Amino acid sequence: MHYALTLYMTNLLDVQNVSKLFPIKGGFWGKTKGHVRAVHRVSLQVKPGEIVGLVGESGCGKSTLGRTILKLLEPTEGKIVFNGADITHLSPKEMRPLRKEMQIIFQDPYASLNPRMTIGTAIAEPLIVHKLVAKKKRRDRVVELLEMVGLNADAYGKYPHEFSGGQRQRVGIARALSLEPKLIIADEPVSALDVSIQAQIINLLSDLQKKLGLAMIFIAHDLKVVEHISQRIVVMYLGEVMETFDSKDLTNAKHPYTKSLLSAIPIPDPNVKKERIILKGDVPSPINPPTGCVFHTRCPIAVDRCCVEIPQLRPIGPNQQAACHLV
């Protein structure tokens, strides 16, 4: 009991068996005809100051999970424990004071800033909402934040359309940092940017994370990016966790899905011939997910058992867990 308690406390965030189902409504009366199973029984833990990478292809529920953790979406089942407190069933009003502890950085730097608001006002808004900084000092604080993310103080009075995608993403980061959160969910913060800008933003996030001791969930679909920035990696497929491991053990991944992702990373050496695992078919619909292991329809090593029995996430090595019958 005592051991369990201390273990509990060392996690800043503890997500336990969280699912998120979206009802599909139709017909004249708007009756629920089915569900989209975006996230299915996902568990993950984030320690203070740790970066956890969340990878998976488009539509696998990474972003939905991120937003559910922040309670921007209500979880259908499961439990979310933040900083030792169960926040699963808090009302939006009860969540409000907690919101300054956890912030989000978005994928699309064009949609994530209010086009009618100057950069300064947009960054100051969270400060005003939480009454954190006195009115007179607000401008100084915003300028400080702008400089922290590598922007000039004269960005203060400008509008978002005057900035490039990379600069806007910096503004988004400044806004997320304004409340000095303990946890940041970075929802594909570099996917919409040019490759050269991607590196800048990743390094900025990484520096800030070290400087401020933030915990972060870094969502991406690029395994290489995630390996670079995070300490732990969680691989998702069709709303479920397939495998988790320490970033340094990336090449040691065992799950067939992780292996196929790994084989897709190009190696900058023309002499290395590597075996490419190409998955057949498309990702099945989350409206009607496959029975048994959700990956069995595309798995290169699937056996009969995979079609009927759902594999549980189980330890397969030090700090490594996989949901597969065959590893």
Next chain:
Amino acid sequence: MKKKSYIRLIFDQFWLKRLNRIGLSLVLFMFLIALFAPWISPYSPTAYNLDSALSAPNGIHWLGTDEQGRDVLSRLIYGSRISLSVGFVAVGLYVAIGMFFGALAGYYGGKLDILISRVIEIVMCFPTFFLILAVLAFVGPSLFNIMIVIGITGWTGIARLVRGEFLKLRNQEFVAGIQAAGASAARIIFRHILPNALAPVMVSASFGVASAILVESALSFLGFGVQPPTPSWGDILSQSRDFMDIAWWLTIFPGVAIFLTITAFNLVGEGLRDAIDPRLRKKING
């Protein structure tokens, strides 16, 4: 080069077309006339002089006189006050009502949205003009009542417009961002979403002012409007019917005044609509 704010960009785009400039100038002109009516009208709008009744336009009465010898120009100048105040107050009222319900329906969605949408559809089913006539028959015609009745029957269009904008905007990431920052629903709706939904509302409102002025004129023409002796364009037009064959100026000039005002507001509305065209918006957002 210093980049411009959104409003400035829209205005510049608007100002490019000559018709828009004419429309806006006319609207401003009408405003000034209404504002300074006591100073610029040559006579009192109600002072009658039966000796000079029904005199054709001349050097003393530029636009002639009516059957009681009242100066038509003065009456038209004072009538602009009625028309513009009905136009702006009624539209201001229904824009406020429409934005409120549209924002609620669009932001919260679900059952509230269904309820408000059905109410909008029901109100839209009534033929507005006859509804206004019927209500005025109950409450009695007066300037105040006309404004209120046009106001509470006209909000549905704005509400649908704002609802649509909110449906589109509430799923944008900047809204999720401010939600994640812990802002209250009221703050999100009024400070963050509404300013982004205002442009189409402005367009609709300028058309609305034109149609409200037209409705008021029609009501006055039918005798349900502002009561004599207060001069109103529709009322002047209505009285001119009896003298149409002998006093053309009684029909032409109020008609021209109504026509010009309506046209001016419609030009402004169309100009605004073109100026906020999404292609332009893309240009300034990207």
